[in-house]
Amino acid sequence: MVYIYSPCLNINENGHLTISGCDTTALAKQYGTPIYVISEEEVRRICRSYTESFQKYYNGNGRPIYASKAFNCKEMCRVVTSEGLDVEVVSGGELYTALQAGVSGGRIHFQGNNKSSKELELAIDNDVGDIVVDNFSELEKLNKIAGEKGAIANISLRVKPGIDAHTHEFIRTGQVDSKFGLDLESGEAFSAAKRALKMDNVKLIGLHCHIGSQIMEKEPFVHAAEVMLGLHHRIYKELEVELEQLNLGGGFGIHYLETDDFIPYHEYMQEVSAKISEVCAKYGIKLPRIYIEPGRSIVGEAGITLYTVGNIKEIPNVRNYVAIDGGMYENPRYALYQSDYTCLIANKANRPADYVATIAGKCCESGDLIQEHAHIQSPEEGDILAVLSTGAYNYSMASNYNRNPRPACIMVSQGESRVIIRGETYEDLVRNDL
Known part of the structure; x- marks a missing residue:
């Protein structure tokens, strides 16, 4: 099982990752992915x-x-x-x-x-x-x-x-x-x-x-x-x-x-x-x-990012690519600094992390990675991937690269959630175009 170090995180009776009492899979369903979540x-x-x-x-x-x-x-x-x-x-x-x-x-x-x-x-x-x-x-x-x-x-x-x-x-x-x-x-x-x-x-x-x-x-x-x-x-x-x-x-x-x-x-x-x-x-x-x-x-460990797993490419004797619906446009820190993160499959959080993955984003860049050599639970398309400690310098450094809308940010407390930053729409992307 992946080590969970933040006091706001837990695993519920369904084996799902929770943050401040909110089931992360339910948050992903309610608000869509990718989303930032802050406790x-x-x-x-x-x-x-x-x-x-x-x-x-x-x-x-x-x-x-x-x-x-x-x-x-x-x-x-x-x-x-x-x-x-x-x-x-x-x-x-x-x-x-x-x-x-x-x-x-x-x-x-x-x-x-x-x-x-x-x-x-x-x-x-x-x-x-x-x-x-x-x-x-x-x-x-x-x-x-x-x-x-x-x-x-x-x-x-x-x-x-x-x-x-x-x-x-x-x-x-x-x-x-x-x-x-x-x-x-x-x-x-x-x-x-x-x-x-x-x-x-x-x-x-x-x-x-x-x-x-x-x-x-x-x-x-x-x-x-x-x-x-x-x-x-x-x-x-x-x-x-x-x-x-x-x-x-x-x-x-x-x-x-x-x-x-x-x-x-x-x-x-x-x-x-x-x-x-x-x-x-x-x-x-x-x-x-x-x-x-x-x-x-203050905010780093209080935040996580949730993604939906897309295609999985297993290249024998090379690596396993697990694609997500986000990427360097909403978290450029790995591309910039090779920053380490803990990742896990939120809907399988109680299972062994016995699968080694390179978490790949959707941007048109070969360097669009969130993490390499990450030990996660065995993934399937449609799973919810959580990346921990993303409260700091993730939304702040996000961009619209490849014309991707920046995600919403949700704040949670005592099992309740609310939107504090609305997610961008395609209309937002062209708002200032002439």
Whole structure:
């Protein structure tokens, strides 16, 4: 039997996979496939574990921020903010979505390495609480726009702390060779702080770093906190400004496979908190307000994708192709990163996973695969295939490649389901064509 690691998943008396009490085969029948399914209960449980860790280890002096690039829609913004989290956005579209969901500007943190003037204007017009400045050009642009609007923009500086988080090269962001942020080692970050403090229409309130994604070690986060507090102290000592906040980013890993070495999130919080307290005491500085930015860890394991099995091609001594009615258009992560996933036949979830399959999508690309060498139950055409841990970076990265409509997203809780994003239709695909 396939190892099921998320608390929201189970197997019922019929041998079917369930999520938050909903039979996945019934969901597939009701809504069609492919569909994304998100457990509201699991999202809320993880949000609460983060907020509780701030109470326990930081005396409430901080807050988790939901990194909405993992999965951004109005209902998700409403759910996480109702649990006390702020929202991080990285584009005008994500910012607009959060605002439309009713999130106040003061609870939004705006990231991005190349924000347009239009995006910065939208942020200023809506009193975004923290615009995270990535580079000198953006700093100058933001100061100019804010001045034209008679506003003062609260900013943090995104810093490259020079830490390699030992993840896939495309998702490492804290080392020197990165498109993100201001370099610490060369003095670029300190120079940006010095320049910002001389400007009339920005207020420097903090520092920010993000070292990567899907990190399964505590040490990189602890080291990042120590390094960033060194810069915090230098700004205090040499520029005589004590910054209000320190944002240590996200990147906490999740289960994709049984073999993933998962670390409970409170253990990150406990060790980072101890290091922050130690370093602040050493420097004689006040403990800043601390933020972290979990995204994948909040929604990743709370989500699954359901497909219907189509044709099965068994090539002797080569491989078995199991075709599904989705593919890289609604989950491009295997094609991009060779990302691992756990797959199973949802209507045979209690049976042995004794069939080795390559899960193939329907796109006209030989690289359109969801997983290779996956151990699943023996498949038949018409079965429902479930791919686990698809809550993060699946809908967010979906496209209309081959003019495929993006699937609906369903949220489930206590045996009930509801649509939170309607599936696209063919009419939607041509809506903007002329």
